[in-house]
Amino acid sequence: MNKKASWSLVIGVPLLLTIFLLNFFEEESSPPGISSNLTDQSFGKSNETSDLSLESFVQASALENDMQVEVMEKDEQAPFFEAETKARLIQIADTFSEDIQYPEYSKPIRNKDELQKYLPNQSVASSLDLDVKKDNSPSISIKSSKLQYFRGEEIIGEAAISNLTNDDIVSVSARLVTSGNIVAETEGRRIGASDTFLVSFEPDSLDVPPKVTELRLIANFNVEGRRYEIGTPVKYVNVVASIDYVADAQVNDTFLEVPVYLTTSQLGYHQISANLYNAETGRALVHLSAYKDVLVEKDFIVLKAHIAALKVAGHEGPYFLDDLTLTRMPSPPRFITEFGTVPDEKITLNGYPFSDYRDEPYIDEQAQERLEFLSKLGGER
Amino acid sequence: MKLYQKLIAVCLATAAFSTQAAQLAGKNVLLIQGFLPQHLIANPSDNGKASSDNYWKSFDSSLKNSGNSNVLHYPSNKKIEGSGGIASIVASQLSPILSSGYCDNSCVIITHSTGDLVMRYMLANKNSLLGSSLANRFKVAAIIDMAGAGGGTELASLGVDIINGVNHGTGVIEALLDWAGFNFQLGINPGVMYNLQPSVARNTATNNIPSIPRLRIASTGDEIYGFVTHAFIKGRDDSVVPLHSACGAIYANSYDSCMKDLRIDGRVTSVGAAPSSSQLYNYHYPLIMSESMPHNSMQANHKGHDMTFALTSANRYNSSSAKTINVDVEYHHVYAWWDWYNKYRYITNASNKNMGQVILASFE
Numbered sequence: 231m232n233k234k235a236s237w238s239l240v241i242g243v244p245l246l247l248t249i250f251l252l253n254f255f256e257e258e259s260s261p262p263g264i265s266s267n268l269t270d271q272s273f274g275k276s277n278e279t280s281d282l283s284l285e286s287f288v289q290a291s292a293l294e295n296d297m298q299v300e301v302m303e304k305d306e307q308a309p310f311f312e313a314e315t316k317a318r319l320i321q322i323a324d325t326f327s328e329d330i331q332y333p334e335y336s337k338p339i340r341n342k343d344e345l346q347k348y349l350p351n352q353s354v355a356s357s358l359d360l361d362v363k364k365d366n367s368p369s370i371s372i373k374s375s376k377l378q379y380f381r382g383e384e385i386i387g388e389a390a391i392s393n394l395t396n397d398d399i400v401s402v403s404a405r406l407v408t409s410g411n412i413v414a415e416t417e418g419r420r421i422g423a424s425d426t427f428l429v430s431f432e433p434d435s436l437d438v439p440p441k442v443t444e445l446r447l448i449a450n451f452n453v454e455g456r457r458y459e460i461g462t463p464v465k466y467v468n469v470v471a472s473i474d475y476v477a478d479a480q481v482n483d484t485f486l487e488v489p490v491y492l493t494t495s496q497l498g499y500h501q502i503s504a505n506l507y508n509a510e511t512g513r514a515l516v517h518l519s520a521y522k523d524v525l526v527e528k529d530f531i532v533l534k535a536h537i538a539a540l541k542v543a544g545h546e547g548p549y550f551l552d553d554l555t556l557t558r559m560p561s562p563p564r565f566i567t568e569f570g571t572v573p574d575e576k577i578t579l580n581g582y583p584f585s586d587y588r589d590e591p592y593i594d595e596q597a598q599e600r601l602e603f604l605s606k607l608g609g610e611r
Numbered sequence: 612m613k614l615y616q617k618l619i620a621v622c623l624a625t626a627a628f629s630t631q632a633a634q635l636a637g638k639n640v641l642l643i644q645g646f647l648p649q650h651l652i653a654n655p656s657d658n659g660k661a662s663s664d665n666y667w668k669s670f671d672s673s674l675k676n677s678g679n680s681n682v683l684h685y686p687s688n689k690k691i692e693g694s695g696g697i698a699s700i701v702a703s704q705l706s707p708i709l710s711s712g713y714c715d716n717s718c719v720i721i722t723h724s725t726g727d728l729v730m731r732y733m734l735a736n737k738n739s740l741l742g743s744s745l746a747n748r749f750k751v752a753a754i755i756d757m758a759g760a761g762g763g764t765e766l767a768s769l770g771v772d773i774i775n776g777v778n779h780g781t782g783v784i785e786a787l788l789d790w791a792g793f794n795f796q797l798g799i800n801p802g803v804m805y806n807l808q809p810s811v812a813r814n815t816a817t818n819n820i821p822s823i824p825r826l827r828i829a830s831t832g833d834e835i836y837g838f839v840t841h842a843f844i845k846g847r848d849d850s851v852v853p854l855h856s857a858c859g860a861i862y863a864n865s866y867d868s869c870m871k872d873l874r875i876d877g878r879v880t881s882v883g884a885a886p887s888s889s890q891l892y893n894y895h896y897p898l899i900m901s902e903s904m905p906h907n908s909m910q911a912n913h914k915g916h917d918m919t920f921a922l923t924s925a926n927r928y929n930s931s932s933a934k935t936i937n938v939d940v941e942y943h944h945v946y947a948w949w950d951w952y953n954k955y956r957y958i959t960n961a962s963n964k965n966m967g968q969v970i971l972a973s974f975e
Contacts, residue, residue, distance in 0.1 A: 314958050315899060315973035318920040319826075322896040326824050329894060334822050343889045347861050348818055354810040354863045356768050362782055362842035377814050410776040410797045444805070446775045459779065461772040463810050499739035503819055519819040521738070559739035565699045566692045567736075596750065597822045599717065603752040604824060607636055607974055 320608030323601060330597040336485075336535050338542035339505065339514040348505055348517040350555045351376045356462040368393045370460050372404075372449040378465040378569060382433050385464060389418055389449035390426040401452045404429035406464070408442045418449070436466075443467050470496045471570030473556055474528075479549070479579040481586045485534040488518070488579060492556060493528050496568060499559040500524045502531050504551045508543070509578060515543035518551075521559060537587040547581005633674045633681055636974045638719045638752050640674050641708070642667055643683040643701070644910075645724025645760065648791035650687035651802050658700050659686035666723075669912035671967025674721065681708075687725075688802035691732055691815070697803060701733055702740050709741070709748045717752035721970070723910045724852060725803055727759030727825075728812055734823065735816035751821075755898075755970060757828045757909040758849055762856030762863060763812030765844050767804045770795050786843050789836035790851065809863045812856070817892055826898040828966070829857035829869050832905035832916065846884065847875065851906040859895030860886040869897035870923050876902035877919035877945075879954040888923070897921040899958070899969065909966050918961035918969060925956075 332338055339345050357371035368391060375386040389402045402418030414435045418427030429449065438445065448461040471494035479488045490502050503519035518533040533551075540546075554577075556570035633640040644666045647659070655662055663684030667675060675681060683704050685697040692698060708714070722730050737746040769783050773795040787795050806812060830849045834840070837850035844853045846865030855862065858869035867884040868875045874882055877900075891897075904916040945955040961969050 314956075315920040315969075318898055318922045319973070321922060322824060322826065322898065325888070325896065326894070330822050334819065334893075337893065341889055343861065343887070346890075347892065350818075351814065354763075354813055356765075356772075356808075356810070357845075358769075358779075358783070358843070374810075377810055407775050410774070446771070446777075448772070448775065448777055457778065459772070459777045461775060461777045462768070463771065463805070463808050499736075501819065517818070521819075523738075523743075559736050560692060560698060561739040562699065562702075564694055565696050565702075565740070594822065600752050600822070600824060603636070603638070603717070607753075 316608045319604060323604035323608055326604055327601050330594055330601065331592060332539045332542075333534070333536050333592055333594065335519045335533075336539045336592075337517045338539040339517055340542065344517075345505070345514040348503070348514075348553065350503065350553055351378050353377045353462065353464075356460050358458075358460050360458055366393050368395070368453070370449070370451050370458050372447060372460050372462045374447050374462055374464050377463065378467060380469050380569070380571065381438070381466060384433060385431040385436070385445075385447065385466075387429045387447050387449070387462070388421075388426055389429055389451070389460075390424075391451055391453070392425060394425065394453075398454050400425065402427040402429070403450045403452075404431075405448050405450070406431055406436065406438075407446050407448060408438065408444065413437050413442075413445065438466055467569050469571050470494060470558055470568040471500065471556055473502070473554065473570065473572045476551060476573075476577045476579075477530075479581075481582045484537045484588050484590050484592070486537075486540065486582065486587075488533040488535070488551065489530045490533060490554075491528070491530045492524070492570065494524055494558065494570065495527070496558050497524055497526070498561050500529075500531060500570075501555075501557050501559055502533065503553075503555045504533060505553040506535055506579075507550050507552055507576075508545045509548040509550045513543075513545075515545055515549070516540060536592050537584065537589055538592050540587075541584060545581070546583050547579065549579040549581055551577040551579060631677060632713065633676050635674065635719045635721075635971070638717050639681070639713050641681050641683060641714075641718050641720045642670070642675065643720065643722050643726035643730055644685075645722075645726055645758070646803055646807060647687045648804075649793070651791070651799055651804070652793050654688050655686045659684045662686075667910060669965075670910045671912075671965065671971060673971065674967055681713075683726075685729065686802075687804075688800055690801075690803055691729060691806045697729055698732060698736075698740060701729060705733070705741060705749065706745060709745045712748070714750050715748055717750040719752055719974075720754045721757065722754060722759065723757045724760045724906065725807060727756040727761040728763075728806060728815060729803075730754065731761050731820060732816045735820045737821075751823045754823055754825045755828065756825055756857075756859075757966060758830065758852045758906050759825075759827055759857050759859065760807055760852045761812060761815075761817075761892075762853070762860065763807050763809030764848075764852050764856060765809065766790060766840060766851060767807035768809065769843060770804050771801050771808055773797070774799055774801050782839070783843060786836070786839040789839050809856075813863065817861075820893060822894055825859060825892075825895045827857060827859050827869065827895060828899045828901075828909065829854055829875070829897060830901040830904035830906075830909070830916075831875055832901065832903045832908065834905040834907065837905065849904065849906040855886075858886055858897050859891045861890050861892055862886065869900055870921050872923055872925075873900070873919065873921060873956065874902075875900045875919070877917065877955040877957050878947075878950070879925070879956055899973075901961075904966070912965045912967075914965050915962050918958045919956050920958050922956065 353374040355371045355373035359367040359369045361367040371390045373388050405415045406413045414431045418429045445464040445466050446461045447464050451458045474491045477489040501521040505514050506516040516535050516539045520531050520533050522531045554572035558568040560567050644663050664679050685700045689696045737749050776797050831847040832849050834850035840850050847854050854866040868882040871885045899918050901916050901918045946952045947955050
């Protein structure tokens with residue numbers, strides 16, 4: 231923000247009027263009662279509707295001399311002077327009240343962005359401009375196919391270079407390291423005619439010490455003899471549990487319940503999550519999750535889809551479950567999250583008419599208390 | 612531990628937390644800090660307690676208990692997970708606090724930077740970390756995330772790169788040196804910087820989180836070293852944390868603002884590079900934005916930074932039932948003479964306050 235434009239004071243009234251008119255038409259449907267005569271220390275009023283005019287701008291200049299008086303008067307008229315954040319807090323309370331209509335463990339998925347939240351085990355590309363001082367600098371990146379791999383899985387990544395200005399010859403190699411020590415190396419294979427290279431590490435080629443769970447996938451780009459590197463984290467973990475099967479879905483009160491049976495070698499809290507899809511269209515409907523303190527090696531955890539979330543989706547079934555995860559949650563004394571295997575295939579589930587459910591809104595007492603707190607924060611002083 | 616020892620511990624904790632607890636809007640307050648790079652080369656002997664006290668030294672005193680008993684600390688040379696890691700250290704501090712009933716009437720947690728990530732992890736796993744009895748007493752009304760690093764920062768990825776022997780150029784090395792105050796070298800322990808890599812952070816407890824409103828305060832100011840670090844962080848940033856993280860966005864994209872219809876400097880206009888409401892993590896809500904506030908001014912007694920309240924769809928708000936408190940948004944607009952009389956939205960006199968004072972003024 232540049233405040234040194236004092237030249238605006240000498241441009242003249244006609245130009246100001248022109249500017250204002252241009253600005254007026256640029257604004258998105260300004261509500262009635264647009265205020266005038268403002269600086270960053272004083273506010274105009276909206277409840278006294280007055281169209282902006284040449285006269286109001288002249289008044290604005292004149293009023294600067296009386297700023298202190300003006301601020302005091304407006305403070306009396308504006309109960310949220312210096313606390314305008316309350317307007318946002320009440321808006322947040324409004325949004326929060328919509329968000330808590332559904333259980334934390336049964337959230338409707340309305341669009342692809344919301345699905346993005348619930349796709350598990352995604353890697354984020356690391357990237358680097360080769361010359362940060364240049365616009366459109368060549369840029370390198372590396373992205374593994376996922377963050378967490380089980381021991382014995384092939385580790386795959388894509389290394390890419392963009393914004394090359396000519397036909398530079400590029401080759402890519404990659405290595406996996408732990409604490410700086412190389413555990414595997416490979417050459418990148420160009421994908422078609424693109425500037426993206428596939429790097430993969432067969433499990434047999436990996437020499438990873440048993441206790442090591444954190445690796446780094448590093449891509450090395452050779453561009454006309456000059457070398458550039460970029461890395462990304464990879465987790466390489468043991469399997470401690472597995473999902474054995476998923477039982478038939480049943481309606482119970484306000485929920486569609488899906489029992490998921492598992493076997494674990496590490497007792498304690500386990501969490502399962504999955505996305506429920508429309509079996510006919512493949513559209514994502516509801517994100518489900520549940521956790522339980524598992525006290526025996528073979529147990530089950532029930533995923534529960536609330537009728538309110540199902541009705542947002544507007545689909546009574548059949549469904550399928552996909553994007554499953556199974557984790558053993560961190561606990562004393564080791565404080566680590568561990569992972570279990572899940573079925574590769576989608577799991578088909580029967581649906582039921584919405585009339586089979588008890589149709590009642592979901593209410594979470596603690597969330598309601600938080601809502602009241604937010605509303606109180608935004609409340610009038 | 613014998614029963615009487617437990618009872619004494621609980622009594623002491625109760626005494627410590629019941630006297631003059633710092634409150635915000637009637638709720639007891641907990642504070643949790645961000646990443647301290649110097650811990651990576653100087654292992655703190657006290658699990659970071661002294662550093663943490665110093666970290667919050669100039670934060671508004673009314674938000675701190677006497678003796679900083681509401682300040683959670685951890686050493687940044689530890690990762691979140693693992694025996695002796697940050698989660699275990701924070702859990703051991705939470706145990707007496709929760710046993711004393713400090714959060715029975717719900718707490719408000721204020722996080723800065725990495726504290727966002729740590730607290731998200733703690734709350735998502737509170738049952739397994741603390742046990743169901745204490746977890747049930749860990750009631751939280753709201754979390755205020757200042758410069759939240761829950762989505763990670765690209766600086767951390769570059770730092771872990773170098774520790775693993777990646778050959779980066781001098782630009783990256785200088786940026787990390789200026790940020791951390793020392794040269795990153797092959798083989799040093801990355802500590803919680805490992806968790807701060809976007810790929811790791813964004814797989815840490817981002818889903819299945821409790822329905823606690825996370826009120827985001829995001830900025831894009833310049834630290835002294837900002838001129839070198841900005842270049843390596845995606846989108847706009849506060850010299851350390853990118854907006855994609857501070858806003859609570861689900862995509863690690865280049866963003867210019869947290870709101871689609873409000874620029875980070877308060878200008879009311881359409882912003883292309885900003886997350887939509889459905890592109891934010893669950894229960895994450897941008898609250899305040901500042902164009903000029905740098906990363907480490909959030910928890911300091913630094914003033915002079917304009918701030919805007921992140922109201923979106925103001926026209927719809929003004930005509931909706933949400934407008935129950937008679938805040939006329941138009942009343943709080945400024946038509947900026949220095950910018951062609953374009954419309955700006957400010958928190959009045961925020962530049963005369965530090966962030967702690969703005970939070971107090973907003974919440975009381």
